[in-house]
Amino acid sequence: EAGVTQFPSHSVIEKGQTVTLRCDPISGHDNLYWYRRVMGKEIKFLLHFVKESKQDESGMPNNRFLAERTGGTYSTLKVQPAELEDSGVYFCASSPFRTGATGELFFGEGSRLTVL
Amino acid sequence: GNSVTQMEGPVTLSEEAFLTINCTYTATGYPSLFWYVQYPGEGLQLLLKATKADDKGSNKGFEATYRKETTSFHLEKGSVQVSDSAVYFCALWMDSSYKLIFGSGTRLLVRP
Numbered sequence: 001e002a003g004v005t006q007f008p009s010h011s012v013i014e015k016g017q018t019v020t021l022r023c024d025p026i027s028g029h030d031n032l033y034w035y036r037r038v039m040g041k042e043i044k045f046l047l048h049f050v051k052e053s054k055q056d057e058s059g060m061p062n063n064r065f066l067a068e069r070t071g072g073t074y075s076t077l078k079v080q081p082a083e084l085e086d087s088g089v090y091f092c093a094s095s096p097f098r099t100g101a102t103g104e105l106f107f108g109e110g111s112r113l114t115v116l
Numbered sequence: 117g118n119s120v121t122q123m124e125g126p127v128t129l130s131e132e133a134f135l136t137i138n139c140t141y142t143a144t145g146y147p148s149l150f151w152y153v154q155y156p157g158e159g160l161q162l163l164l165k166a167t168k169a170d171d172k173g174s175n176k177g178f179e180a181t182y183r184k185e186t187t188s189f190h191l192e193k194g195s196v197q198v199s200d201s202a203v204y205f206c207a208l209w210m211d212s213s214y215k216l217i218f219g220s221g222t223r224l225l226v227r228p
Contacts, residue, residue: 042221102214104150109159
């Protein structure tokens, strides 16, 4: 079974440009999460999808960030325009709906974003 | 609000040394507690968990006990190996919020 896949693994862009990160969750997983780790600090929650619906987007920093999950499958996270403070590692995670072991998320390897 | 605090790293140990990584939490209610690990070049993976007070989670020689009285979930291993070198994240889960809240991570480096 394929795991959570993220790409690109690393993106280097200039301030003001746009970047789109993609996440392919484990097949059949209804829950999809985006997290971010900035400058070696804690991993912070960004948002949570259940299928194609945004369940919780309380962690999105501002309106420069837009997340979508087309058809309840893969998800994209777009940053437009990117700022220096957006640099960090963006993690995607998925889990089955109403899993019996809540909190057990399956993570991708992360997408490292560097904004110059 | 809910939060997790873990000891700052890096922690550098010699092979076969005893490991403790401290983790404390603040939560309204009764969270489940987790340790996730990120090995170099890989994504986070679940190491162990505990869902209620006094539960002990264990895996790969690592252990952590859910201590409600001290709001702690310290990670321990009796004899570390070079292959344990990684970043360790303590996290809590509240069913009411349906999301993981992480600490800042502790990097462990084990020298031969």
